[in-house]
Amino acid sequence: MSTTDPIIEVQHLSKKYSLGKKREMYHTFSGVLVHSARSLSQRLIGRGTSQTREDFWALSDVNFTVQRGEVLGIIGRNGAGKSTLLKILSRITDPTGGQIIMRGRVASLLEVGTGFHPELSGRENIYLSGAVLGMRREEIDQKFQEIVAFAEVEKFLETPIKRYSSGMYMRLAFSVAAHLDPEILLIDEVLAVGDIAFQKKCLGKMENVAQGGRTVIFVSHQLEFLAQLCKRCLLVDKGKIVQDGPSREVISQYVKLVRSTDTMDLRTRKDRQGEGRVRLTQTWVEDMGGNRSNRIISGQDMKIIATYEVQEYYNCTNLAVSFAVLTVHGVVVVDLGTGTITPDFTENVPRRGKIECIIPRVPFNSGEFVYNALLRSARSGNEVEDWVKNAGSFTVEPGDYYRTGHIAGTASLLCIDHTWNILSA
Amino acid sequence: MADLIIKPRKGLAALNFGELYAYRDLLYFLAWRNVKVRYKQTAIGAAWAVIQPFMNMIVFSIFFGALAKIPSDGLPYPIFVYAGLLPWTFFSNVIRMAGNSVVEDEKLITKVYFPRLIIPSSVAGVELLDFCIAFIIYVLMMLYYQIPLTVQLLAIPLLLFFMVIAALGIGLILSALTVTYRDFRYVLPFVIQLWLYVSPVIYPVSIVPEAWRPLLALNPMAGIIDAFRSALLGSPFDFPTLIISAIVSVILFIGGVLYFQRLERTFADII
Numbered sequence: 001m002s003t004t005d006p007i008i009e010v011q012h013l014s015k016k017y018s019l020g021k022k023r024e025m026y027h028t029f030s031g032v033l034v035h036s037a038r039s040l041s042q043r044l045i046g047r048g049t050s051q052t053r054e055d056f057w058a059l060s061d062v063n064f065t066v067q068r069g070e071v072l073g074i075i076g077r078n079g080a081g082k083s084t085l086l087k088i089l090s091r092i093t094d095p096t097g098g099q100i101i102m103r104g105r106v107a108s109l110l111e112v113g114t115g116f117h118p119e120l121s122g123r124e125n126i127y128l129s130g131a132v133l134g135m136r137r138e139e140i141d142q143k144f145q146e147i148v149a150f151a152e153v154e155k156f157l158e159t160p161i162k163r164y165s166s167g168m169y170m171r172l173a174f175s176v177a178a179h180l181d182p183e184i185l186l187i188d189e190v191l192a193v194g195d196i197a198f199q200k201k202c203l204g205k206m207e208n209v210a211q212g213g214r215t216v217i218f219v220s221h222q223l224e225f226l227a228q229l230c231k232r233c234l235l236v237d238k239g240k241i242v243q244d245g246p247s248r249e250v251i252s253q254y255v256k257l258v259r260s261t262d263t264m265d266l267r268t269r270k271d272r273q274g275e276g277r278v279r280l281t282q283t284w285v286e287d288m289g290g291n292r293s294n295r296i297i298s299g300q301d302m303k304i305i306a307t308y309e310v311q312e313y314y315n316c317t318n319l320a321v322s323f324a325v326l327t328v329h330g331v332v333v334v335d336l337g338t339g340t341i342t343p344d345f346t347e348n349v350p351r352r353g354k355i356e357c358i359i360p361r362v363p364f365n366s367g368e369f370v371y372n373a374l375l376r377s378a379r380s381g382n383e384v385e386d387w388v389k390n391a392g393s394f395t396v397e398p399g400d401y402y403r404t405g406h407i408a409g410t411a412s413l414l415c416i417d418h419t420w421n422i423l424s425a
Numbered sequence: 426m427a428d429l430i431i432k433p434r435k436g437l438a439a440l441n442f443g444e445l446y447a448y449r450d451l452l453y454f455l456a457w458r459n460v461k462v463r464y465k466q467t468a469i470g471a472a473w474a475v476i477q478p479f480m481n482m483i484v485f486s487i488f489f490g491a492l493a494k495i496p497s498d499g500l501p502y503p504i505f506v507y508a509g510l511l512p513w514t515f516f517s518n519v520i521r522m523a524g525n526s527v528v529e530d531e532k533l534i535t536k537v538y539f540p541r542l543i544i545p546s547s548v549a550g551v552e553l554l555d556f557c558i559a560f561i562i563y564v565l566m567m568l569y570y571q572i573p574l575t576v577q578l579l580a581i582p583l584l585l586f587f588m589v590i591a592a593l594g595i596g597l598i599l600s601a602l603t604v605t606y607r608d609f610r611y612v613l614p615f616v617i618q619l620w621l622y623v624s625p626v627i628y629p630v631s632i633v634p635e636a637w638r639p640l641l642a643l644n645p646m647a648g649i650i651d652a653f654r655s656a657l658l659g660s661p662f663d664f665p666t667l668i669i670s671a672i673v674s675v676i677l678f679i680g681g682v683l684y685f686q687r688l689e690r691t692f693a694d695i696i
Contacts, residue, residue, distance in 0.1 A: 017694065087693065088431065089431075090537070090538050091431060091538040092534075092535065092536070092537070092538050092693045093690075093691075093693040093694055094431075094432075094433055094434055094690045094691075095431065095432060095433055096433060097433060098432070099430055099431060099432035100430070100431040100432070101428050101429070101430055101431075102428065102429040102430075102431065103428050103429075106429070108537060108538065110536045110537065111532075111536045114533065114536045114537050115537070117462060119461070119462050119465045119466075120458065120461060120462070124458075124461065127454055128454050128455075131450050131451040131453075131454040131455075132451060132454075132533060132537055132539070133537060134537075134539070135450075136450055137450045137453075137454075160465075
């Protein structure tokens with residue numbers, strides 16, 4: 001092994017997921033039993049039946065190399081295959097084809113607080129999480145003081161972390177991870193944590209890591225962050241690498257890509273839950289004039305739209321819909337649902353339909369938002385028919401929410417109407 | 426360090442001892458976590474490890490010993506049944522807890538790589554600790570009933586080994602199956618209940634007709650429990666039964682490891 005060899009070589013990598021097909025025979029209890037018995041007997045011996053499953057290629061023929069000491073960013077839309085790539089690189093899941101050659105010790109950070117247990121104390125969790133992330137006990141012993149100091153949790157070391165504030169939890173979790181010492185570090189969207197001061201501290205730590213000659217791969221939606229840390233980025237779309245080059249160029253290509261595709265096709269999404277008798281097909285965001293665009297201006301009106309279809313065998317007489325709007329960091333900003341201020345749809349539910357949710361005077365201030373789409377049908381006890389997380393996204397730009405003629409301040413998530421008084425007391 | 430090559434794995438894989446050894450600290454910390462978490466916010470803590478076999482002993486002594494008058498090879502029934510309950514409690518707890526263990530650590534499985542075998546194995550570690558605690562009661566009973574010490578006690582480590590691999594073999598199979606089929610969560614308590622009756626816990630092997638013993642010994646716990654009792658109480662070993670059970674244990678363990686390693690590749694995708 002020479003030191004000039006690339007530290008990571010990814011060759012013709014592909015990953016296939018099998019999607020469960022529609023459940024045609026699930027009308028009757030006996031149908032369920034017959035189906036279960038058949039699939040159980042087939043699957044117990046480790047063979048899925050190929051006819052009853054659909055395939056979805058999350059990655060196909062991905063090739064790239066990473067040099068020692070390089071800091072690489074990976075960007076792409078939700079569902080483009082970034083996380084799958086990271087999961088294969090970190091050996092959580094096997095590829096379907098191709099191979100990766102790794103020439104160094106790998107650690108991955110796919111979540112903040114991997115291995116943390118809420119009942120255990122801060123001290124205990126440092127050891128547990130450290131071991132889970134691949135540290136030896138002596139290594140943790142050595143770095144213990146440093147980890148505690150970095151997280152600023154000295155006083156709470158013996159407190160169960162279920163009593164920690166979310167900020168303290170994040171700091172401790174990140175601190176353990178930041179003290180990993182691998183040659184290759186894989187990081188997924190985990191920096192979106194904690195308070196701004198701590199984020200900066202983490203960024204500083206990360207930069208040290210990168211300059212320390214370590215190879216780092218970041219997956220992130222925080223474009224500024226990537227531009228700052230990585231010289232080179234990969235743009236992944238529909239399971240393929242569509243661009244590989246200097247960060248600035250790749251990021252601007254990504255922004256173009258995001259703008260050009262305002263309609264999200266949900267039919268190919270595999271990460272969905274529910275009975276599936278009614279299925280979401282597409283979703284997008286539009287203005288009141290019917291122009292599809294996922295760039296919204298604060299204070300103007302918008303519509304979130306989803307189309308669906310009802311399976312042939314299912315007589316759908318009732319539909320409840322909700323769109324939960326979240327920040328890209330996963331904080332639920334608002335959950336808009338039928339049944340709260342209007343009744344669910346109970347009459348004339350079309351077999352194929354389009355649901356509109358109109359939000360007058362958008363109160364989001366600025367930033368990236370995503371939404372989860374949920375369909376329920378109340379016929380047999382309010383069952384979830386289809387639930388797709390991160391179904392769509394939109395960007396809100398600051399606008400004149402308060403109708404003052406000025407753009408509202410940008411440092412907050414929301415604008416809300418309010419009035420002020422001063423009284424003598 | 427050798428290059429690591431990640432590619433689709435096919436067929437059966439042998440145990441990677443080097444890797445397991447490299448992750449030994451994780452095994453320790455996961456077992457330690459399970460111990461800590463199990464007795465958090467309980468009033469009597471580790472005493473629960475004693476109460477389960479102890480209460481079983483009392484109930485069984487009343488119903489099977491005193492009322493049903495099940496023979497106990499001439500020994501006092503309480504110590505007879507307790508000597509059987511020690512390995513049985515270990516075994517039933519391991520298969521019950523290991524079965525659910527992988528699913529319960531879903532967050533670890535989907536977020537970080539390590540040899541997955543460590544999760545069910547850490548369960549066996551915890552149960553071994555409980556076994557030791559429950560063993561203290563046995564020592565007290567031995568003093569009370571004035572059971573003499575014999576050289577047969579030296580067989581205990583070997584029997585512990587077979588007990589652990591039998592339980593772990595089945596635990597591995599169940600934990601892998603539970604990932605795809607949560608049904609096993611519901612089947613398991615029932616199966617364990619039935620399993621008790623085909624294991625010589627409440628009755629001695631000697632009441633089983635000779636012709637049926639090889640069949641009984643196919644249950645690995647039959648030979649192990651019987652031998653355990655012989656070792657503790659100084660009665661003669663039933664070697665044919667023990668040997669069949671030991672062979673079955675080894676087969677179950679190897680089969681369990683192979684099956685688990687075959688299925689673990691898909692854990693992150695289907696859990």
